[in-house]
Amino acid sequence: MTQTNADQPIHYQAQKSECEIFEAAANNKLPVLLKGPTGCGKTRFVEYMAQQLNRPLFTVACHDDLSATDLVGRHLIGASGTHWQDGPLTRAVREGGICYLDEVVEARKDTTVVIHPLTDHRRVLPIDRTGEQIQAHEDFMLVVSYNPGYQNLIKGLKPSTRQRFIALEFDYPLAKLETQVICQETGLDKQRAEQLVLLGQDIRRLKDHDLEEGASTRLLIYAAKLMQTTLTTTQACMASLAQPLSDDHDTIKAIERLINAHF
Amino acid sequence: MEEFIGEVWHKYISSKVATGFPEAGVELATFQSQLSTYFHCLGGAPGKVVEAAEPRILGNHRPLLQRIAGSHRRAALCWQDQRSLRLPPVIDYLPEKEQNEALYFWLAALGAKLPTMKHWFVENQLATLAILTSHPGLKTGYQMLAKAVVAQRPLIEHLPQKLQAREQAIQRAILKPGSVKSLPLAIGEPLFVPLWLYPAPLYDVGAGNVEDSDEQGASSEKNKTESLNSPRKSAQYFDDEKQTDGLLVFKLEALFSWAEQVDMDRSQQEDLDQDLQGAADDLDVITLSRKRKAGSAKVKFDMDLPAPFNDDLYLGPGIKLPEWNYKKRAMLKDFCFVQPMLSDEAVPSKLPENLKEQANCLKRQFNLLRPLSVLQRRQPFGDEIDLDAWLDIKTQPNVMIDGENLYLAKKKNARDMSTLVLADLSMSTDSGVTTEQRVVDVIRDSLLLFSEALSACDDPFAIYGFSSIKNKQIRFQLLKNFSEIYSDHTRGRILAIEPGFYTRMGAAIRQSVSVLKMQNSNQKLLLIISDGKPNDIDHYEGRYGIEDTRQAILEAKRQGIQPFCITIDAQANDYLPYLFGDQGFTLVRDIQQLPKMLPKLYLNLSQSI
Structure with missing residues (x-):
């Protein structure tokens, strides 16, 4: 408690x-x-x-x-x-x-x-x-x-x-709100936050098919935090958006492609 | 000798005109599942799959050498319809492996953005622009691909004058998408752009007349440079009801081509001395006709039972079972004859592609249901002390507590349940749900998904099907028994189920009960999938059938078996409550939901029993 x-x-x-x-x-x-x-x-x-x-x-x-x-x-x-x-x-x-x-x-x-x-x-x-x-x-x-x-x-x-x-x-906030939330929580610049939200939406489309649950706002915030460290964007997103969501090799590979398509 | 020279010439000329980079080629099969995930991520419709596209005839201008060699007539273009996104089975268009790989993913992305198209030239450019805006990470990749693709296209000055303007426009559109608004007109079709999607191929009977006449000599040689082993063929029915409709009357100019009529009777498959497989590979459209050879009409002597040599394998001599006669209020001893059978000729097979996704999802969910160990409180023995229990004894000395159950024990909270699924395979399951799907198809999919799910959580289960012809033969089909491991053989048998005869449900239930009774589990579930009332062609209909079935169910309950019926019969509310009790059945109104519902239902049942 x-x-x-x-x-x-x-x-x-x-x-x-x-x-x-x-x-x-x-x-x-x-x-x-x-x-x-x-x-x-x-x-x-x-x-x-x-x-x-x-x-x-x-x-x-x-x-x-x-x-x-x-x-x-x-x-x-x-x-x-x-x-x-x-x-x-x-x-x-x-x-x-x-x-x-x-x-x-x-x-x-x-x-x-x-x-x-x-x-x-x-x-x-x-x-x-x-x-x-x-x-x-x-x-x-x-x-x-x-x-x-x-x-x-x-x-x-x-x-x-x-x-x-x-x-x-409750559901994941609309893109505009989610961008605001990410900026507010992590201080990431708006442009990257917007792109991150778009990436999140792409991943959420896999819910019920390849993934049990889509990328949560919380994970996007984690990604945004990691992106402001010395890690590369791909590393940050892989660690926060691909690996936590799936253990399936092909799904992770596809998400990696997707991350590279966004950034 | 002629043949030898022909072959040498063919080898020579095809190597002369070969394009592409086979050593850098990438196969679709390697990336299929990644591509499908990628396609869905980017907004492709969830139900769509990624498949190989078949080569189609192109009408583009070809250099002289290619025309002599008869090559480059066909290529697999990327296109999509409601069912799937079709990608070329192999891409070896670009010199680097990575480029060809990137091309696949690019096509999947474009496919997701461009579900339908009206004008390929404009829309491909617009969709490209849209993707590059929403996914800026693709910009550099696209530029690289675009340059590589343009480098593989013919040099503009090498083309005939009248085609130059169009080729120039296309190359500009590839390099700067969105910059060219319209395509200059020119003869023939432009050379295809591997970066773009194309509309679904249009086939008509006259597909052959796009060939120019100087190709005929070349195309009669067998063209071995194109391998067509995996992709599906487009098919169409050709109406040859009228004898005078012979194609030859109208198409004398196409006599040398394979593409028109092949003398093969699909229903007999006798004269196979011609290389029909090879011919089928060379065809772009396979036309099927419904006509059989004159005089081949069969007279069916036995309308009911299949001939013994065509029938499934009989297991044992058969079993005699009683039946309840409600008029006499008595059991008719040994009245029914149940014949267990096994379709031994079913080919072992893998799970059909269209069910894989659903099956994987179910498997994951059922995996979570594997027995977990749970801490049980207040146990006489155990691994840890139950402080709560001890405190209770100390703090409430007035309350009498039986014994000193002071331990926490880890126990496997296993569902100890065996399930027997009994599927109704009567004739009525032959009726259609939609134009392509019959009731039996839905039952089959449900059984497959159910088996996939249960095999993931290790609960013992068996699957049988039944149909009957009077009391003389109740065909009790073994699809999977309890001791058998769920394997490709089982799947093959389930995939082979076909609608049989009538529904003598009572006997089938009695037989299932005797199978289920031998299981040692605490709980035994008999799951009956049915599409209507019990009935047969003798007196087994109406009240008689219902009373007998009810009797069989009562017997089952008495033996500690929980029967449950899933039905798709809209009138089921009239008789099922009487048979199974209020809580003992469920009515599936939309039968297409059945495959999804069955595993869910199992869970609810396993928790409620």
Whole structure:
């Protein structure tokens, strides 16, 4: 778990009206579901909104061994006997704040037990170990994210869970916005950033055919960062845009050709 | 002697006029998959593949020597249609290997930018400009290629006067794309530009009359300089219903050419004493006719069963199975005769090209499903201490906990499931989905993709097909059994499936159950792919068939087998819930989705059981 509310202002480039929707949801105490491909800015968006709304953010990266106990809390034994330790979700519920469950489909099924009563009109968190029933704080907000791409086949979010959220769909930003994002994040000159975005779009066309996922904005930013070092452009792009996306020799070769076609 | 001299002359003259650089040649096959990825990256339609183009007749001006040698009449140009981008099978046009390689990638890029064209001269230039703008990295490469290509073209002053203006325009257009707006008119076609795309070839029956008359002597010699082994031939049907339609009546001037009519009966293939393969290679268009030789009409004596020597291999003496008669409310003992069979003549083959992409994608996804070890909590034995369990015991002494299950154990969370796919191969699967695809073709593709997917995650599976003719013969076709490894042989058998007869489903299910029962896995899935109600030509129709099938399914369930039916019958909602239960079937409305759906469905099933 990480708790953030950094002092530095976080930069986020809005794609559509997601900021307004998020704010409206927060004001109405509604939970939010973010869906979108990897590296398109979901986490950054939540961090930005937490700062805008001035609420602490509790981020939990979900993994396949994450159980309800890890979210709610557990008893610990200290020098003075046993005591109860709140988990990230319980802290957010008690103190107020945004609890962000990243890649929620990865978590174990028993987490839904605690998510459900928090995401409807009740807004309560029952803790069976202590017998407590916590009414959520005014400022508490639950945000979950998931990637409906390839994982969809294996793990999906149950309709009964999905239906409890306001959902926002994210995608890679439009070329103009993406160029701005790259320039802002890395300080790369506009001309090269534009070319990099075009390259990214070319690679994204391979999604579902040769690649599971297209080149994310995050990878383009990595590429832009490497391009400003002593590496050549081809080296930078190969390391950040070709190798991470595929292990297939022919696909990598084709992407290399493509990189050379752009720069 | 004549022949010998002919050959020597041919060798001499063809070496005299040979162009290109065979030692720097690059083959399409080497780069095919890279080119296809590259083509898709740059915006080529996702479904399009990259294929070899067949040589086509060019009508350009040729120097005297080439005309004498009869060479350079044809070349493989780059073009595309809805199905694929066609690139030359070999490029040896430029002196350097790298240049020829770059030419391939350039053509793929151009193909992606220029999916359709109206005017090749203008549009090729515009598309070139567009690519160079969007992909500035290609600029230097293109300039290099353009110069090399122009260097291979005839010198303008060597050309006849009337062709010079046009050649000049083309060379300028290559070097400075976008600079020439229109092509000066001249006789014949201009020499092709290997950097450009061309429209799809147009063929008509009179394709032969583009030849000039002084070629006839030369073209009757066999031209061995062009090798045509791989590319597809264009084909067209020639209507020879009427006996008087002999081509010779109209085309006396073309008697010496192979291009018109070859006496080969495709349905009999008897008189093969002529070199028909060679002739086929020399043809630009293969014309097929539907007519058979007079008197070759066959009388089919047995309308139902194939003759034994044509039929598949019978496996064992056959199996007798009971059938449920709902009127008597009794099992008719040994009423059905199931004959397991194996199509032993099926040729082992690789996965068809058009399925490869989908198969690879599925394989990757199913690879992720290989059994992973998962930490199990609160185990009596294990590798690590389960602190949570220990804390619970210590902190909540009042709660009774059975035993001291204090360990974390790593267990393989394997899906222990065997699947038997039973495909309906009845006559109704012969009906068309589209003009080119029959139901059985879709079933075949689905079976192939399903097998590819399951073989990637190591789940045991078997595939059988069935069709029936009354209760006397229920043909139970073995496509893959559980112990067999999924191989080219299996694929060959699946590829060879054909629509059979009727659908006596009950017996087929009973037989599948007896096969599946022998598997040791915890879960057993019987997946039935069907296109309609159970029926046969005897009393096995309507309620009788449905009741028997239902009985067979109930028996299966009693033996711990989970039956599931995938159907494409739009009326299936009328009877399938009765047969399989509410959750026991799915209706695929768009049958073309079936190949994609089947593996997905398997996953859902494997998790829900």
